[in-house]
Amino acid sequence: MGHHFLDIAGARTLPTPGLVATDQAVEHVVAASAMGVVHGPAGLGKSYAVERALARHAGVAVSWVEFPSRPTMRLVAATLFEQLTRDPAGRRSRFVLTDELLESLGRGPRAVVVDEAQRLTKDCIEFLRYLHDDRRTRFALLLVGGDDAWSVLSREPMLRSRVYRRVALDPLTGPQVCELMGSFHPIYDGVDRELLALIDDHVGRGNLRHWAAFTHTAADLCARAARDRIDEEIVHNAFAVHGGVVDVGGGEVTTSAPA
Structure with a gap:
């Protein structure tokens, strides 16, 4: 289960519109092994809402990754490989890592969450789409990001057309x-x-x-x-x-x- 910011004793989870919408979107994305995007300004509880929603799926293995700004495809592949296998990527090439990722992502129910997705480059977005589309894999892919995440992700038509559920969080009125x-x-x-x-x-x-x-x-x-x-x-x-x-x-x- 996710933690409240500062882990305040006695704090309760509020049924905000964003939390309710994220709960429903994650449910649908996991059930369909589809793609979803959750985005909005910092501090609105995006990561908490996604983590909380995924915690209800006890039988689904969850891999949560985050990358620095403008990562290389090799870094994305290596990070995903290490998260999925718990083995070091070592000096494996991106192509070898990709083959092993395709095999790993075909095993059992799984969800991959990419936090701060607005940092991804066009090539990295295309790489994630390729992994998700391959006939050997079946996993839910959730892209979580800041206020400009959707403007970055939606520039890629191949990915935008595959987004099954999108939630845009706004500050409370x-x-x-x-x-x-x-x-x-x-x-x-x-x-x-x-x-x-x-x-x-x-x-x-x-x-x-x-x-x-x-x-x-x-x-x-x-x-x-x-x-x-x-x-x-x-x-x-x-x-x-x-x-x-x-x-x-x-x-x-x-x-x-x-x-």
């Missing part, structure tokens, strides 16, 4: 934050929606990673003050820790909280 974040952590239980909206306006911005960072700080402040949940004072102090100064008491609100 203000109403979604007010509806969902009260359940994220016990310190928000029963908290006024206006206070949640204030946190989102100045720190959260609909981004789960930003909310996790704020929650980590606020939970610590609550524990130090022997309080079960946040209040205006806790929020004021947490904003100060995160780089902003906010008058929560009804006056003008100013903040320099980081983007």
Whole structure:
């Protein structure tokens, strides 16, 4: 199962629209041994959502890989080989590695996840497509990436036409934050929606990673003050820790909280 950012004790998984859509997409992609893409801005929980969805498929072997910017095809082949076989690639050529990958990818139910897929080159995208299309293989291929991942991947018609499911994650809207974040952590239980909206306006911005960072700080402040949940004072102090100064008491609100 995936971990929350900062591994906050007591944090709960929220049924955000992105999580629900990713759950369904991964289910379909794994069942069909197809291709899927999950993309969106940093901090929205893409990798967590995919990892969580895959954890429900106990009989499916999962290989999770990530590459530096503009990797070579040989690096992609070697990394995949080592993930699949748990053996070092050594000095094998790309062609030898490809033959062994085709054999490995034909064994049993499997899912391959490529994180930060926007880093791939055209040749590497074509290489992954080739592995997936070969008649000897049958595996689910999930490409997960940042905000520009789809613009990179969709430039290749051969891959774009094969994408079975695509999920584009967006930041939570203000109403979604007010509806969902009260359940994220016990310190928000029963908290006024206006206070949640204030946190989102100045720190959260609909981004789960930003909310996790704020929650980590606020939970610590609550524990130090022997309080079960946040209040205006806790929020004021947490904003100060995160780089902003906010008058929560009804006056003008100013903040320099980081983007």
